[in-house]
Amino acid sequence: MALGKPRREGIDNPAQKSHCTLIRNVFRxxxxxxxxxxxxxxxxxxxxxxxxxxxxxxxxNVSLTIQKxxxxxxxxxxxxxxxxxxxxxxxFESPDDGAVTFDGNDVLGLPPNRRxxxxxxxxxxxxxxxxxxxxxxxxxxxxxxxxxxADSQVKEYLRLVQLEAHAHKKPNQLSGGQKQxxxxxxxxxxxxxxxxxxxxxxxxxxxLRQHMLxxxxxxxxxxxxTFIYVTHDQQEALSVSDHIAVMDQGDVLQVGTPHxxxxxxxxxxxxxxxxxxxxxxxxxxxVNKLPHVETEYMVELEIxxxxxxxxxxxxxxxxxxxxxxxxxxxxxxxxxxxxxxxREDINHFQGTVDEPIYSGFQTKFYVKVNDxxxxxxxxxxxxxxxEGPDIVWKDSVYLSWSANDGYILGIKE
Ligand code: ATP
Numbered sequence: 001m002a003l004g005k006p007r008r009e010g011i012d013n014p015a016q017k018s019h020c021t022l023i024r025n026v027f028r029x030x031x032x033x034x035x036x037x038x039x040x041x042x043x044x045x046x047x048x049x050x051x052x053x054x055x056x057x058x059x060x061n062v063s064l065t066i067q068k069x070x071x072x073x074x075x076x077x078x079x080x081x082x083x084x085x086x087x088x089x090x091x092f093e094s095p096d097d098g099a100v101t102f103d104g105n106d107v108l109g110l111p112p113n114r115r116x117x118x119x120x121x122x123x124x125x126x127x128x129x130x131x132x133x134x135x136x137x138x139x140x141x142x143x144x145x146x147x148x149x150a151d152s153q154v155k156e157y158l159r160l161v162q163l164e165a166h167a168h169k170k171p172n173q174l175s176g177g178q179k180q181x182x183x184x185x186x187x188x189x190x191x192x193x194x195x196x197x198x199x200x201x202x203x204x205x206x207x208l209r210q211h212m213l214x215x216x217x218x219x220x221x222x223x224x225x226t227f228i229y230v231t232h233d234q235q236e237a238l239s240v241s242d243h244i245a246v247m248d249q250g251d252v253l254q255v256g257t258p259h260x261x262x263x264x265x266x267x268x269x270x271x272x273x274x275x276x277x278x279x280x281x282x283x284x285x286x287v288n289k290l291p292h293v294e295t296e297y298m299v300e301l302e303i304x305x306x307x308x309x310x311x312x313x314x315x316x317x318x319x320x321x322x323x324x325x326x327x328x329x330x331x332x333x334x335x336x337x338x339x340x341x342x343r344e345d346i347n348h349f350q351g352t353v354d355e356p357i358y359s360g361f362q363t364k365f366y367v368k369v370n371d372x373x374x375x376x377x378x379x380x381x382x383x384x385x386x387e388g389p390d391i392v393w394k395d396s397v398y399l400s401w402s403a404n405d406g407y408i409l410g411i412k413e
Pocket of ligand 1: 232
């Protein structure tokens with residue numbers, strides 16, 4: 001198998017897990033400390049949750065299990081039902097059917113303030129007339145915590161979000177990112193077991209969003225409670241999540257690690273929604289068991305626009321079956337010289353560059369093959385001497401990729 005290509009049943013290779021994730025897992029077991037006050041996350045289970053608004057079904061029998069301390073993302077296009085699901089977990093909305101439990105305890109009968117979950121909203125929802133300090137202190141004032149105790153906790157959480165120097169300011173004197181950090185500190189100060197984040201970065205510009213995303217991840221690493229993060233931005237979800245649920249039209253289409261979702265998409269929709277891909281209809285011509293690999297097959301496909309393509313798979317497919325075939329643009333090598341490799345598992349095609357799109361760190365090429373198919377290829381720019389000549393518009397090029405880098409999905413009878 002190609003390095004990093006997961007089997008469909010999931011990744012169980014510790015080398016593929018990031019150092020951060022491993023550390024996170026250790027702390028998940030023991031709870032985390034913010035200056036002496038232990039924070040512990042909850043397991044969250046959603047079982048058979050459905051919700052309609054009038055005739056419109058916003059959620060169809062959704063089931064998910066979110067582990068204690070995870071950074072879990074609900075990812076999908078606008079209107080797919082992710083906010084509705086988050087609001088049901090928070091207690092702002094009731095489902096028509098199904099159950100929501102925290103650590104095995106049913107929370108549907110509880111109002112939001114008794115669920116040990118807090119929400120960070122898109123629009124920050126800060127009190128404009130209160131200082132940063134008093135905004136963060138607000139939940140503690142409501143609980144009538146003695147002032148000295150409350151104040152020292154506020155300082156602790158302002159330190160966590162790096163806003164000590166801005167404690168005296170009013171919200172309108174803060175940047176978007178700073179406002180969002182106040183909202184996060186205020187949501188955390190009651191020590192919830194679950195933090196719900198509803199597109200918290202969407203009001204920020206692209207650069208600040210990147211920066212805040214890293215901060216959010218670091219805050220999650222420090223406090224270790226369960227984060228459930230709603231976003232329509234696949235890059236955001238891929239870069240910070242332990243697991244992602246991809247949703248469309250009220251359904252959960254796939255739950256997996258970022259690596260599984262990207263490399264082994266369960267459906268055409270997931271393949272297209274998560275990053276860019278080349279996707280074709282194909283028909284199985286032949287299947288051979290790979291020597292030395294119990295569960296993997298080398299499959300030859302007939303693809304109308306391309307011709308014959310070799311691809312490995314762990315799924316059992318039969319000659320004559322119709323399938324979908326996908327290969328990511330960055331897995332394809334593009335060269336002006338014919339590749340020297342004679343390996344049998346490499347797919348070779350020849351084409352003409354129809355459109356090169358330069359974007360600094362990479363170039364995307366639309367390559368016309370056989371006058372019918374367009375293959376997208378992404379080439380990263382590295383400054384090696386063997387990079388070869390620049391590839392430009394109308395160039396005749398060779399495309400090649402390993403059978404291990406393609407993927408079969410959507411197996412039909
Ligand atoms: P976005 O990313 O645009 O916020 P979303 O995935 O979070 O989208 P939801 O807000 O969950 O989507 O909405 C799912 C669907 O349910 C949408 O079609 C929306 O119009 C509908 N919907 C949500 N709340 C209500 C409501 N209170 N009354 C009627 N329809 C609603």
